[in-house]
Amino acid sequence: MARAVVIGGGVGGLSAGVALSRKGWEVTVLERATALENVGSGLALAPNALRALDTVGLGDPVRELARVQGAAGLRRPDGRWLSRTSQERARARYGDGVVLMRRRVLVDLLADALDRRNLRLGAEVIELDPGSGTVGTEAETFHADLVVAADGIHSRTRRQVFPGHPDPVYSGVTAWRGLLPRPAGHALQSVETWGAGLVWGTHELAGDLVYFYATDLAEAGTRAGDERAGLLRRFGGWHDPIPALLAAVDPEAILRNDVYYQATPLPRLHHGRVALLGDAAHAMTPNLGQGACQSIEDAVVLAHHAGGDLAGYTAARLRRTAGVVRMSARICRATKLRHPIATGLRDLGMTAAGRLSSDLMLRAMDAVLDWRPPVSSNGRAPAGRG
Template sequence: MSHAVVIGGGVGGLAAALALQRRGWTVTVCERAPSLDPVGAGLAVAANALKALDVLGVGDAVRELSAVRGQAGIRRRDGRWLVRVCAERAAARHGDPPVPLTRAALVGLLAERLTPGTLRPGTTVHSADPDSGRVTTSAGDLDADLVVAADGIHSAIRRALFPDHPGPAYAGVTSWRMLVPRDGLPCPAAESWGAGRVFGVLPLAGDLVYCYGTDTVPAGGRSADERAELLRLFGDWHDPIPRLLEAADPARILRTDVYSLSRPLPAFHRGRIALLGDAAHAMTPYLGQGACQAVEDAVVLAHLADRPDGPAAYTAARLPRTTRIVRRSASVCRATKARHPLAVRLRDTAMALGGRLDPDLLLTATDGILGWRPPT
């Protein structure tokens, strides 16, 4: 029986482990943290990722957590809608509307379906040999027919395989993420755009709201009180944003500078090692496709893994698609960074006009992403 070693116990790594197990592989997941404690607050599982999760037997469990109803879209900082869509039309076009949920919930759904003994928390990977498949860890060596490097945006395995690649670059924005009690507030799913700033509100199951904000600032900044900083930046924006920020726990607000692999890798594999998720194609968060593309990666890699040219076929299948999505996300990021009043007005006018001309603008613009189908 073929054996795979997965490096990293995040969404992508767990999805890869489950996908491979469902195709008859034995799998060992090495996670350096002592337990599966997902980094981040929430995410949105889009229609393409739900199709991939269906292959893993997880899709319906994710759909049950959907709390998005009615209208969603993009607003101005004063609350005026620029472009919007309803969940029913999204489902009719792409099969499902997006499902926002906590990252912990998705990690839990994946992890609980793995064969007992698959996960090895507290295990640090020191190196992986692409020729032999030997993985050196803090708990001893492992031999693998396939090594899946899902070790994140600052992947040590990627650096070892492609030392001449420049690695992740700062996208020019920092982000804040938090989970906030809803407490009866009306919270339509929306992203609000201002001058160089964005604030997102996504209702979740269990009376929670996933909130996130971005601002165009130099890298490395920190505030003694991040909630106070968010109130300074967004406190005069439309409801319910100020009230959600007032309800946020300052100790649980995550601030992270946004980096991406703006220059594509030459390949997603070398020898027996395949890179997956952020290790292969880290992108800005503006299309909500980071975790979604990692789940796609997992399903495609498992589908091809038994072939003699499996890793090479995986690169051929995934590199062109993810490169396009990284670039699309970067272009949206550039649009959100507009600060000059004239540039902001032109951007907002163009979006509003586009939405009037095509009521399904947000859907048609993402057909190429959300219309993806798993390999059969």
């Protein structure tokens, strides 16, 4: 039986482990942390990611555990709508909608599907030979036919196999995330609000939980003693329910991370027996909500090509992921505008486009969301709803 070792136990690494095991590989996932990711945040899984999950039998379990996104759109800080779309339009266009869930719920679902006996926690990789596939930790040494590098944005594996290639660069914005119970009396929608260099997003998750995120321009490494107080200064005067959410959230539950992305694409996504996946391969800004989605796509495509020439994986993924990175970075740049004339023209353009076509927001995402998983070698499409 072919053996794969996956370095990294996040969404991408676990997805790769599941996808490879479904193809008959013996899989071991190595995670240097002593516990699986338990970040207090949510994520959105778009139709492309759901189709990928369908190929490994997890699409419907995810749909059952997640909350279906309802109407969504963009607003100004005063609450005026810039553009809107609906779940019905998304389903009609892509055959599925967007679902929202806690990140930890997805991680646990993937870990269970992998079989946790194949997961090593507290296992930091200290040896890697891309040519032979030798992977070593302090406790074990593995000889793998395939090594999957899913070790995140600051991937040691990427630096080893592509020495001298530019690291991810700072986008110029920092991001906050948080989870809290839905405040009583507040009806919520999936909304993103753009101001002058500022962004706020709100999504309701299953179990009456609310996930929010926010971004602002800042120097890398900047931190505040009280992050909630900083958010209140920035967003406390914006439309409902933003002030209520900030009033209700536990300050200790607010996460802050600077946003980096892979501005210079890698020359390829493989080297020797190593294949790179997710943030290790193509870190992106969060503006399209595609970070986790693209890593899940990577996983099922890699499993499709594994056992053969990994050049097929690179051919299938490099151009696509580089395009998603660029698209997300363009949106990030638009959110960074601060001059009143520039933000006014930006908002006017989005409003006018929405009036011309209610589906413009969706059509702009066709290249991303209309992706289909690879067809199996017997010529049949993978099982699933996509």
